[in-house]
Amino acid sequence: MQIAQEQRWDPLVRLTHWGVAAGVLANGILTEEGSGPHQWVGYGVAALLALRWIWGLIGSPEARFSAFRPSLRRAAAHLRAIGRREKTTHRSHNPLGALMVYALWATLAIVIGSGVAMTILPGASTPPTEAPSNAQFQTPAASDDDEVREAREDGAGEGEGDEVIGEIHEVAANLLFILAGLHLLGVAFETRRSGRGILTAMLPGRRELRCKE
Numbered sequence: 001m002q003i004a005q006e007q008r009w010d011p012l013v014r015l016t017h018w019g020v021a022a023g024v025l026a027n028g029i030l031t032e033e034g035s036g037p038h039q040w041v042g043y044g045v046a047a048l049l050a051l052r053w054i055w056g057l058i059g060s061p062e063a064r065f066s067a068f069r070p071s072l073r074r075a076a077a078h079l080r081a082i083g084r085r086e087k088t089t090h091r092s093h094n095p096l097g098a099l100m101v102y103a104l105w106a107t108l109a110i111v112i113g114s115g116v117a118m119t120i121l122p123g124a125s126t127p128p129t130e131a132p133s134n135a136q137f138q139t140p141a142a143s144d145d146d147e148v149r150e151a152r153e154d155g156a157g158e159g160e161g162d163e164v165i166g167e168i169h170e171v172a173a174n175l176l177f178i179l180a181g182l183h184l185l186g187v188a189f190e191t192r193r194s195g196r197g198i199l200t201a202m203l204p205g206r207r208e209l210r211c212k213e
């Protein structure tokens, strides 16, 4: 990225970035899975993401989607330039970074969408709770109920669709954590390679990013 050390992304990009990052880490580490705080943090992340996407349409030139279109061809060219030790300049995220940004956003959308689906679909995130604790006192006449109860304890009462959505949420959340890790490696690599303030540009400060092509 073609930026001087003291330049920064515009405030909305920085605010949404750190808000989303904090929310993802909070839901991955701090909140209890599926709890109220987990869901509210998730909704907060969704709101920040929506704000950023609107900004991608009407925001500052560097923040617009048009400034960092996903392109495998340009990403490959960027890799070749890295191989040749060329210091290429880019108006916004570099082509590899852009692919990562879209991958992070798409994965986040799946995590949020599946999370919301779990909470609104009937019986979805509800663990099987109806097995009575006095099961040992059941009479043989209750054996039909036992079968139903055992099925519920196995999760069969939740419906396969609900389980699938839970699986999607879990897999997508894990993928998100892996991508975030790769994202950090990418930021560290590009900072070292380019010698520019890639991370500094996301930190608080006054002068906004104004890149030249």
Ligand code: HEM
Pocket (backbone or CB within 6 Å): 023, 024, 027, 028, 033, 034, 035, 038, 039, 040, 041, 042, 043, 045, 111, 112, 114, 115, 116, 117, 118, 119, 125, 166, 169, 170, 173, 174, 176
């Ligand atoms: C920043 C976004 C989010 C992240 C990183 C995240 C991450 C996670 C993780 C890692 C789990 C544990 C999965 C497992 O091991 O089974 C989980 C569970 C869960 N999440 Fe999220 N989540 C997010 C957003 C949401 C949202 C927006 C909702 C709903 C409004 C939600 C609802 C749930 C529920 C209900 C569970 C429990 C699933 C179960 O009981 O099997 N999550 N989440």
Ligand code: HEM
Pocket (backbone or CB within 6 Å): 001, 013, 016, 017, 020, 021, 022, 024, 025, 052, 063, 092, 093, 094, 097, 101, 104, 105, 180, 183, 184, 187, 198, 199, 200, 201, 202
């Ligand atoms: C789960 C955690 C994180 C997620 C999901 C995430 C996601 C993102 C996304 C979506 C962007 C694009 C920003 C935009 O255009 O709006 C971005 C950019 C960036 N992130 Fe993160 N991020 C995370 C953590 C971090 C951390 C911990 C750091 C710093 C150590 C960091 C440093 C940066 C930098 C420097 C950029 C700008 C890259 C560039 O100049 O092309 N991120 N991140």
